[in-house]
Amino acid sequence: MADRVKFIAGNWKMFKDIEGAKEFADAFLKLNRPAGIKVAVCAPFLQLTTLVDAFAGTGIGVGAQNVHFEDSGAFTGEIAVPMLKEVGVDYCIIGHSERREYFGETDETVNKKLKKLFNTSDIIPILCVGEKLDEREAGVQQDIVSAQLEKDLAGLDADTVKELVIAYEPIWAIGTGKTATPDQAQEMCAFIRGKLASMYDQATADAVIIQYGGSVKPGNAKDIIGKPDIDGALVGGASLDPEGFTSLIAAAAE
Ligand code: PGA
Numbered sequence: 401m402a403d404r405v406k407f408i409a410g411n412w413k414m415f416k417d418i419e420g421a422k423e424f425a426d427a428f429l430k431l432n433r434p435a436g437i438k439v440a441v442c443a444p445f446l447q448l449t450t451l452v453d454a455f456a457g458t459g460i461g462v463g464a465q466n467v468h469f470e471d472s473g474a475f476t477g478e479i480a481v482p483m484l485k486e487v488g489v490d491y492c493i494i495g496h497s498e499r500r501e502y503f504g505e506t507d508e509t510v511n512k513k514l515k516k517l518f519n520t521s522d523i524i525p526i527l528c529v530g531e532k533l534d535e536r537e538a539g540v541q542q543d544i545v546s547a548q549l550e551k552d553l554a555g556l557d558a559d560t561v562k563e564l565v566i567a568y569e570p571i572w573a574i575g576t577g578k579t580a581t582p583d584q585a586q587e588m589c590a591f592i593r594g595k596l597a598s599m600y601d602q603a604t605a606d607a608v609i610i611q612y613g614g615s616v617k618p619g620n621a622k623d624i625i626g627k628p629d630i631d632g633a634l635v636g637g638a639s640l641d642p643e644g645f646t647s648l649i650a651a652a653a654e
Contacts, residue, residue, distance in 0.1 A: 404609055407632035408635060408648065412444065443463075461491055467494070481516050492517060497574060526634065527552060528567045528569050529549060570584075572614075574636065617638045
């Protein structure tokens with residue numbers, strides 16, 4: 401099994417202005433974080449420069465939450481990969497369920513965005529997959545995630561996919577306080593790894609960092625991230641407070 405580094409990424413969604421991002425960074429940098437665990441904060445576009453500057457030289461990564469799949473063009477309101485490169489971000493969330501649900505993101509656009517990021521930058525995509533509540537209740541969650549992976553990763557080769565971060569986020573657990581049990585999360589993350597092994601090979605599957613996301617908090621992080629196929633978390637609400645996020649990271653590192 402590959403030695404995967406644990407990786408905790410915050411997803412601020414549409415929270416915090418520039419002043420709020422500065423305050424977070426000042427407080428966060430004063431707190432002690434365990435070594436040997438990767439940390440990143442994915443912020444709204446306008447707050448990225450502030451965080452890139454604040455976290456320069458600290459090892460803390462900065463991520464965007466979306467990007468367009470063309471380099472430039474008449475796409476009002478969009479942001480392109482070269483623009484993210486210019487700002488100096490390390491990561492970009494792709495295919496978050498909120499973008500799939502409210503902003504017309506499809507597996508096809510997700511696939512184009514992954515290709516653009518991999519082909520033209522060294523920004524690491526954090527690809528989100530996951531099922532809705534009715535799909536979980538119907539017992540088809542693995543079919544849903546399997547189909548997402550096939551479409552989202554179409555045309556990407558093993559060497560590329562090795563660099564990817566995948567976040568398994570059951571939609572019914574996002575922002576609801578309803579977390580998947582550690583066993584449910586482990587079951588799906590192991591399924592995803594098995595699916596990658598069948599699409600590519602075992603070495604590729606073993607290299608991919610697979611996070612769980614959905615109501616991860618300081619109190620449940622240790623049990624979830626302690627599971628063998630769960631390498632970290634994508635954290636929404638609990639990433640907004642520097643002290644809380646730090647204790648979550650500490651719990652995950654245990
Ligand atoms: P949550 O969000 O931690 O607030 O549930 C997770 C996410 O949407 O990435």
